[in-house]
Amino acid sequence: MKAVFAGTPEFAAVALRAMIEAGFEIPLVLTQPDRPAGRGMQLQASAVKQVALAHGIEVLQPLSLRMDSKDAQRAEEAKAAHERLLATDYDVMVVAAYGLILPRATLDIKPCINIHGSLLPRWRGAAPIHRAIESGDPETGVTIMEMEEGLDTGPMLLMERLPILDTDTTGSLHDKLAEMGGRMIVDALQRMAAGGLQAEPQPEEGVTYAAKISKEEAKLDLARPALELARKVRAFNPFPGAHAQAGGVTVKIWNAQAVDGKGRPGQVLSADAQGIVVACGEGALRLTELQKPGGKRLAAGEFLKGFSFDGVSFE
Template sequence: MKVIFAGTPEFAAVALQALHEAGFEIPLVLTQPDRPAGRGMHLQPSAVKQYAVAHGMEVLQPLSLRMDAKDPQRAAEAKAAHERLLATDYDVMVVAAYGLILPRSTLDIKPCLNIHGSLLPRWRGAAPIHRAIEAGDAETGITIMQMEEGLDTGPMLLVEHVAIVADDTTGTVHDKLAALGGTMIVQALRKLEQGKLEAVPQPEAGVCYAAKISKDEAALDFNLSAAEISRKIRAFNPFPGACAPVNGVNIKLWAAEVLDADSSVPAGHVVAADSQHGIVVACGRGALRLTELQKPGGKRMPASEFIKAFPLEGQRFA
């Protein structure tokens, strides 16, 4: 089969590599335009573009695929992309974390399959891994679905479950799902070749929307329970990184353990910060032992090293 691939971040690059190594012909790759990144804010290609270029694949980077876009440049690029798709000999489009909406004009050309990082219909939308961890879900997974105009509403083709364990972060779950997604999309296309890929409508019950993560969400509220805060710390690792200020210094919190002991100390106060107890902070219910922290401009440190450079005893996280 000939496959057009559309994706942008590392999650998608893993799937592109899996398709390429499985022997599928990939005549065209769509990815988002290069973006400024790093301290110098130089334009950086996406992970998908890097893989595609390294393996001699043609890359197209339109600003939009909507030919009715109000911005003339976006509309012109969308029209050019549409004409390029019509001129390309392909059997199916595979989409993974592309970041652009596929309009009806694109979906109508050939079948479009999407690699989605959740157990649909739970966590439709942009940030399914973050939201699953933040909500305390016991499991997540990959759904290979047939795309339609609705947001992640299409029928399901393949589903695999993955447990979310106590110390999982968005980073660790991402890596598990990226690898699984690559394996599953190869399986799905093999079944499609054989005419054995069956579509199952999504259940109407249990629909959740995984809103895009904003940097504002990184600020922690210690009036929440220790369990809730712990889930947020894991959900926002590695992006955007949970944080809380101490004496005006914004400290990143990367890992923590939930303690059952309640305290009469106000939420946010550091109950202990020593080599024996670690860094223990009172919460609205229960307490947290912070195990990995980072001050601005510094490196991530275990709590035992952090308190040597940044004493916290008697302080309070605002």
């Protein structure tokens, strides 16, 4: 099978590498435009673009695929991309974390299948990995699905499950699901080529939506239960990083566990090399990895060498 690939971040790049290694012919890759990144804010190619260029694959980076866009440049780029797709010899489009909406005109050219990091219909939308951890889900997984105009509503082709460990962060779970997605898309394409893959509709019950993560969400409300806050810390690691104010300083919290403890929310109950224990609305949170503005991520013992909590509370 010949496959056009559309994706942007590392989650998608893992799948693209797996398809290349499996021997699929990929005549064209779509990815988002280069973005400023790093301290120097230099333009940086997406992870998918880097893989494509390394293998000599043509890359298109339209701002939009909507030819009816009111923005003239976006509409022009969308039309050019559409014409390029029409001129390309391919059997299926594989989409993974592309970040652009595929309009009906694109979906109608050839079948489109998506690699989605959740057990659909739970966590349709932009941030399924974050939301699964934040909500305390016991498991997640990957769904390979046919694409339609609705948000992650298409029929399912393959699904695999994965337990969420108490130690999993969005970063660690992302890597597991990316590897799973790469393996599954190769399996799906091979079975499609052999005519042995059947789609089934998603269940009507159990639909939830994974809204895009905002930086504002990452501020911890210490009046909430410690178990809930510990999940948030894991869910927002590595982005955007949970944080709270301590003595007027914004402290990022990269690792924390819920423990027994009682006090005024934000009150520091103890501080030593094992962690800074902070009272919450219910229970307490032991902070074991922290970061000051402009500083490095440090274990609690190292952090305390440069930060005193005498008379200081979190808020």
